[in-house]
Amino acid sequence: MSQSFRRKWKDNDTMSSLNQEYQKYICRSRKSLELYHRALQVMAGGVSHNLRYFAPYPCYLARAEGARFWDVDGNEYLDFWMGHYLNILGHTPEPILSALEKQLRQGIQWGIVHELQIELAEIVQRLIPSAEKVRFCCSGTEAVIYARRLARAATSRQKFIKMEGSWHGAGTHSATIDNPDLSQGKRGGSCEDAIQNTILVRFNDVQQAIDRIREHADDLAAVIMEPILGEGGFIPAERKFLEAIREETNRAGALLIFDEIITGFRVGLSGAQGLYNIRPDLTTLGKILGGGMPIGAVVGRADIMELCSPTANLPEYKKTLIGGGTFSCAPLCMRAGIAMLRYLEENAQKIYPYLEAAGNQIRTGIEQAFARYGIAAKCTGIGSLFMTHFPKIKLEELKDSHTLAVDCDLEKREKELKIRLLNKGVFVMHGGGAISMAHTPADLAIALEKVEEVAKEMAEDQVGRRQAASCCLEEAVLKS
Numbered sequence: 459m460s461q462s463f464r465r466k467w468k469d470n471d472t473m474s475s476l477n478q479e480y481q482k483y484i485c486r487s488r489k490s491l492e493l494y495h496r497a498l499q500v501m502a503g504g505v506s507h508n509l510r511y512f513a514p515y516p517c518y519l520a521r522a523e524g525a526r527f528w529d530v531d532g533n534e535y536l537d538f539w540m541g542h543y544l545n546i547l548g549h550t551p552e553p554i555l556s557a558l559e560k561q562l563r564q565g566i567q568w569g570i571v572h573e574l575q576i577e578l579a580e581i582v583q584r585l586i587p588s589a590e591k592v593r594f595c596c597s598g599t600e601a602v603i604y605a606r607r608l609a610r611a612a613t614s615r616q617k618f619i620k621m622e623g624s625w626h627g628a629g630t631h632s633a634t635i636d637n638p639d640l641s642q643g644k645r646g647g648s649c650e651d652a653i654q655n656t657i658l659v660r661f662n663d664v665q666q667a668i669d670r671i672r673e674h675a676d677d678l679a680a681v682i683m684e685p686i687l688g689e690g691g692f693i694p695a696e697r698k699f700l701e702a703i704r705e706e707t708n709r710a711g712a713l714l715i716f717d718e719i720i721t722g723f724r725v726g727l728s729g730a731q732g733l734y735n736i737r738p739d740l741t742t743l744g745k746i747l748g749g750g751m752p753i754g755a756v757v758g759r760a761d762i763m764e765l766c767s768p769t770a771n772l773p774e775y776k777k778t779l780i781g782g783g784t785f786s787c788a789p790l791c792m793r794a795g796i797a798m799l800r801y802l803e804e805n806a807q808k809i810y811p812y813l814e815a816a817g818n819q820i821r822t823g824i825e826q827a828f829a830r831y832g833i834a835a836k837c838t839g840i841g842s843l844f845m846t847h848f849p850k851i852k853l854e855e856l857k858d859s860h861t862l863a864v865d866c867d868l869e870k871r872e873k874e875l876k877i878r879l880l881n882k883g884v885f886v887m888h889g890g891g892a893i894s895m896a897h898t899p900a901d902l903a904i905a906l907e908k909v910e911e912v913a914k915e916m917a918e919d920q921v922g923r924r925q926a927a928s929c930c931l932e933e934a935v936l937k938s
Contacts (some may be wrong), residue, residue: 475919479877480514486881489530490518509887512876517885522549524896527885536884536905538891543720543843544745546809547801548896554749557797561790569784574792581799582757585727588716588741591763594755594792596783598719598744599627601754602682604766604780605740606631609680609713611778612762616651617674619681621661623690623859626682626717626742631656661687661858662695664702671703675710680739682715685730690859692838692845692890700736707739713762719744719754723799724813724892725841727806746802749794752785809895813842816893816902820844823906824890830910831917836866839890846871846889878915882908 484491494515497504505511517529525548527537537549547553579592595601606629610616618631626632631652657674659667659681671678681703687693707714716738721730723746731737740758747753757763764770766780785791802809821837821844828835836847838856847856848867856862871889879886884905893902 475915476874476877479874479881482881483877484514486533487515487517487529487531491515493518493530513873517880524548524550525894525898525901534883535880536897536901536908538893538897538905539885539887540892540894541750542745543724543892544748545750545896546724546746546813546842546892546894547798548894551801551896553797553801554794557749557793558751558790561793565789567785567788567790572787572789572792574789574796575787578792578795578799581796581803582743582747582755585799585803586718586722586741586743586757587728587731588737588739588759589757590760592755592757593763593766593780594753594782594787595780596752596785597627597754598717598742599629599632599754600783601719601742601744601756602626602632602717603629605715605742605756605758606680606682607780608740608756608758608762608765608778609682609715611765611776613679613712615677615679615712617655617657617677618679619657619659619667619670619674621683621687621690621859622658623661623687623863624682624684624717625689626684627719660860661690661693662699663858664696664699667699667703668706671706671710671712675712678707678710678712680713680715681707682717684717684720685734685736686721686725686840686843687859688720689888691847691856691862692840692843693856693858693862694840695730695734696857697734700734704736704738713739715740715742717742720843722747723802724843726810727802746798747795748791749796749798751788751791751794753791753795756780810841812895813893816897816899817842817844820893820902820905823902824909827906827910828913831913833913833917833920837890842893844890844893846875846886848875874916875912878912879908882911884908 494504503511505516510516517533519527520530521528522537525536526534527549528534575594579594582592583589593604595604606618620626630647630649657670659670671681683703685695685700704714716731718729718731718741722743723729726733731741738758739762740756743755743757744753747755765772765776765778770777817839821839824837824844824846825835834849836849836853836856838845838847847862848870849865850867851865853861853865875889876886
């Protein structure tokens with residue numbers, strides 16, 4: 459290990475508790491450090507997805523099975539990231555492996571239509587209430603790009619309303635702003651027209667949503683939203699919020715787009731729209747839909763989806779290009795998706811009640827563990843999703859990402875909680891993750907035990923810092 463890298467995580471000769479945790483991690487992940495140095499020579503920042511970087515450097519996975527993965531140094535981790543929340547059956551589940559092995563012998567990529575894509579579309583149409591027609595693509599980001607394009611074509615309008623803190627993929631127009639203060643929310647490479655045509659609304663703020671929709675009604679193409687905020691905090695929408703938006707978009711002649719890339723098939727077979735019984739005009743899907751293979755889909759009203767049909771008798775200005783990509787409907791992806799959705803449908807009565815109960819257990823357990831040591835913590839989520847937050851002021855509830863960003867300690871969640879749990883063999887993202895069917899009651903007990911250990915350590919460190927501060931104050935007084 460280079461001395462310069464080691465020095466990077468030291469504060470003179472006195473290491474903070476966070477840096478001590480970094481040092482523990484460095485000592486137990488030397489092979490990962492070597493790979494990270496190699497990666498830095500060939501990839502910007504050493505990664506091809508910024509979310510996969512964390513300080514001081516990522517751990518490099520060697521293999522995964524069930525609820526666990528092992529890194530190249532042989533360290534074992536209880537995994538709650540679960541492949542960006544998509545591995546609802548755990549890593550390498552047998553139904554998916556069998557489907558992929560069968561397909562590998564028949565062909566990997568054809569670029570020609572085949573029966574598998576019809577079969578998967580039929581299942582999606584049966585399960586997702588808004589899916590009158592289906593168009594597959596290669597990622598969730600791509601699905602959102604196409605949904606937005608369809609909305610503009612269907613309405614001949616340009617503006618979109620999105621929620622503060624929402625994430626709709628890395629498309630240029632989707633990833634433009636997250637924050638009402640454009641100096642903070644604007645990203646490099648942003649399009650000025652995208653900024654001008656994007657209106658932000660605070661999640662769960664009914665009156666603000668109504669006001670914004672009415673204010674921009676003449677040129678509002680759609681409201682695009684996650685019915686359960688993902689990166690913005692795993693915060694469920696209040697029913698009245700969704701009902702108001704559905705009513706107002708109907709009145710304005712604008713579309714309602716649900717981004718269900720995370721929630722589709724996870725919070726229930728019919729996604730969040732089935733849970734809330736609210737039907738959007740368009741829905742984007744991904745993650746679980748592909749059974750672990752890369753996939754995306756935009757589904758929705760037949761009249762809107764027909765705008766991308768190659769046989770539709772439409773004026774040129776209405777014809778909407780949805781290319782799908784070279785690998786759209788790749789047989790491996792279709793086969794894995796069919797296997798996944800069939801399994802979920804056949805076992806729904808066992809799967810979703812278990813995940814709901816497990817999610818309730820982990821969310822309650824995390825809050826109680828920190829409370830026992832005097833640390834304020836909120837654990838949000840729904841079903842199998844959970845995310846931990848550390849309020850800086852007394853909060854009864856977290857209803858929107860603005861409160862999370864302003865009134866919660868994000869660094870404590872993203873850095874301290876992350877590295878402390880990692881050193882104890884638990885891998886989380888944003889202070890939480892997604893429970894899978896591979897997570898047993900014993901696994902959940904282990905996770906909560908490790909959270910308890912972390913809470914105790916964090917409380918002890920807080921006491922130590924207060925005592926140190928008190929001593930410094932006394933010395934200053936004596937010297938004066």
